[in-house]
Amino acid sequence: MKIKVNAYAKINLLLDICSKRNDGYHDLFMIMQSVGVYDSVTVERVKGRNISISCNIDDIPLDGKNIAYKAAEAFFNENKIRVTSRGIHINITKRIPHAAGLAGGSADGAAVIVALNKLYNTELNDSELCKIGAKIGADVPFCITGGTLLAQGIGEVLSKVKPLRQCFILLAKPDFGVNTGSAFSQFDKNGKSHSPDCLGMLCAIQRRDLIDVSSRLENVFEQFIEVPNRIYMKEIMRNNGALGTCMSGSGPTVYGIFESKENAQSAAAELKQYAKDIIITRPVNKGCKIEIVE
Numbered sequence: 001m002k003i004k005v006n007a008y009a010k011i012n013l014l015l016d017i018c019s020k021r022n023d024g025y026h027d028l029f030m031i032m033q034s035v036g037v038y039d040s041v042t043v044e045r046v047k048g049r050n051i052s053i054s055c056n057i058d059d060i061p062l063d064g065k066n067i068a069y070k071a072a073e074a075f076f077n078e079n080k081i082r083v084t085s086r087g088i089h090i091n092i093t094k095r096i097p098h099a100a101g102l103a104g105g106s107a108d109g110a111a112v113i114v115a116l117n118k119l120y121n122t123e124l125n126d127s128e129l130c131k132i133g134a135k136i137g138a139d140v141p142f143c144i145t146g147g148t149l150l151a152q153g154i155g156e157v158l159s160k161v162k163p164l165r166q167c168f169i170l171l172a173k174p175d176f177g178v179n180t181g182s183a184f185s186q187f188d189k190n191g192k193s194h195s196p197d198c199l200g201m202l203c204a205i206q207r208r209d210l211i212d213v214s215s216r217l218e219n220v221f222e223q224f225i226e227v228p229n230r231i232y233m234k235e236i237m238r239n240n241g242a243l244g245t246c247m248s249g250s251g252p253t254v255y256g257i258f259e260s261k262e263n264a265q266s267a268a269a270e271l272k273q274y275a276k277d278i279i280i281t282r283p284v285n286k287g288c289k290i291e292i293v294e
Contacts, residue, residue, distance in 0.1 A: 002044040003118050004292035007111035008034045008146055008284055009102040010139065011169065011248040011255050014201045015219045017187050025154045026184060028138070029198050031205060033164050034146040036281040037171070039104060040093040040291070041068070041111035045119060048087035055092045068092060070136045071109035075116045078132050079124075088116070097277040099177025101249025103139040107287070110143035114288045130156065139249075146287020148205070161202065164283045165210040168264040170242070172233055172275035173253040178225060183250035186224045193223055214244030214257045227252040229274045236274075240267035253277075 010032050018027040046052075051072045053062040063069065068090050076086050090112060096104035113132055117124050124132075126145055133140030138155030150159040196218035204212035222230075227247065234245040237256035241263035245256045254275075258264040264280045271278055 001119055002042060002292070002294040003115040003290060004040060004042045005111035005115050006038040006289040006291050007041050007107035007143065008036065008038045008287055008289075009096040009104060009107060010034055010142060010146075010287075011102065011171075012219055012246070013164070013205070013213065013217055014196050014198065015221065015249070016196045016198055017184075017192065017220050020188060025138075026187070027153060028151065028155055030151040030155065031148070031161065031201060032142050032151050033148050034284045034287050035169055035171070036284050037096055037102075037279050039096050039108055039111070041108055041115065042091040043112055043115035043119060044089050046087045046089050049083050049085075051086065051088055051090070053090045053092065055094060057094050057098070059098065060092065060094065067105040067109040067137055067140075068112045071112040071133070071140070072116065074132050074135050075113050079120065079122050081120060088119075097171075097173045097253065099179070100173045100253040100277070101178065101247065101251045102171070102253055103143055103249065106137045106139035107143045109133065109136055109140050111288050113140075114144060114290065118290060118293065130158070143287040147285045148283070150202070161205045162208050163285060164205070164213065165208050166282060167210060168258040168261050169281050169283065170237060170256045170258060170264045170267055171248075171253055171277070171279040171281065172255070172268075172271045173277040174227065174229065174274060175276035176252060178251040180250045183221055183225055187220070190224045192220050196220060210257070210259070211243055217244040217246035217257070219247045221250050222247050225251050227254070230254055233271060233274050236270045237267045240264075240270070242267065
């Protein structure tokens with residue numbers, strides 16, 4: 001049996017780091033949004049007891065370092081699946097830029113958990129799947145559920161908010177990545193100069209006021225993560241009609257929210273000098289979608 005899942009990327013409409021916890025993690029306040037660019041993750045049962053991975057790009061680990069592998073192990077352990085029944089092959093077709101602040105790895109891990117739930121007929125609900133996801137990555141529970149959500153704790157406490165109005169979202173990733181662990185270390189070292197207006201953003205989201213939401217986009221990582229040419233990238237987006245611009249996650253991807261696809265396309269053409277990966281997409285209302293069951 002084979003399951004194919006579309007695993008959607010995310011952006012942070014707002015990201016605040018509230019404090020460092022005693023366990024070394026950080027308490028966060030994030031409003032997250034799934035977007036239409038996705039990886040295709042196919043999970044198939046095979047003979048044996050091993051987890052194997054293949055991928056269409058070269059710089060993705062194919063062993064236990066891959067979050068998809070960790071997701072499979074966590075699922076098997078949580079559901080007490082016999083070792084002799086753990087033979088699976090995971091194929092990942094990546095479209096979400098790597099190390100971009102778009103939760104590409106977390107999306108793949110989420111897709112594996114969703115696929116295995118179907119493959120092994122465990123019939124876990126989203127809440128139970130998210131508990132497994134939280135054990136392997138802070139963004140995985142969101143990537144399982146998706147849509148527009150408030151995420152708190154280390155990212156595992158999810159609350160529904162009103163969905164973002166339809167718009168066009170331009171993603172622009174420069175030709176380098178940012179390590180999330182290193183980004184949090186910068187916060188631990190430098191702190192933050194101010195906190196985003198979390199309540200104001202929540203109110204704007206609940207009113208579904210796209211202009212107000214866009215004016216309140218903020219990511220605390222921008223205070224201490226340096227992304228060359230970020231200022232110019234944002235300026236190009238604003239000059240082409242972006243309602244707001246922000247960095248997603250720990251970066252380096254910068255995005256803009258547009259009402260007009262034509263304006264987003266104009267900005268995309270100008271951004272080619274600064275960004276390697278440029279994608280125009282739209283909000284989606286889920287994190288994982290089972291596409292094929294064979």
